[in-house]
Amino acid sequence: MNRYVFIALYNLKVYQILDTDETIPVTPPDTVLGEWVDVTGNTTVQVGWSAFRVGDHWVFAAPTYDQLVREGREIATLLLADTQKWLLLNPFDYKVDLGVATPAEEAALLAFKQYVVAVSEYKNQPDFPYTITWPTIPFPFV
Template sequence: MKKYARVVAGKVDNIFETANPITDEFPADQVWVDVSALPKIDYSWNAVNTNGVWTFTDSDMWGQPSLLAMQLRNARTNRLDKANTTLATSALVQKVELGLATPAEKAALLEYKQFFIDLSNVNKQPGYPLTVNWPEVP
């Protein structure tokens, strides 16, 4: 997996991880930079290209994550926690794997799988990160 940062107007406005070439995931006219080797990067960081070498710096001199980055992370984490708690306590995955699930339980597990796929694609939405249509937890 590689980690990429999309740069718009000198700022990081999207972060995406993929095993595929980034141009398979997003239009080729967008500026995506491989940041896999960086120990840390976040939304709203400054991005500067000097003779083909990208540098990224925290836009907040106090080192605090931006409010937008914190809100996105919290919204995503809350949804993941809720879904994972329900899956763990209902044992849906185990019931399906062991052949013990009812048709309704099998359908419910498929809904959760689709939810996780939709959640992983949130940052592909037009207007992201300023506009986010979060998938509903089943």
């Protein structure tokens, strides 16, 4: 059995692991720019680990506690920024305040607020920062 990891070039992290009897893949997963690397025999490397090139081979390192905390904060910040952009284009809070919101718009605003609270509470999850389960976005990005 061969083991390959895909290293995403935008952040030099392990993006995917593939255990197969086949040869090294040539196409990237999900159109992510990166590189497949043969790590057959290395059963410790995990998705999300950092990848560093040392000479002519790759070295992998598990993220530290502080790195995981920082990454969680960065993801939460991005998610909350996206929700603010969405609310600018869909001002349901103003419609509710003015008494002109439809029931569907009121429900959308409630879902929006629940989502923002859930994202903001990411640090209270039991396995934080090692495992963070992000809530499902309740609205389409347009």
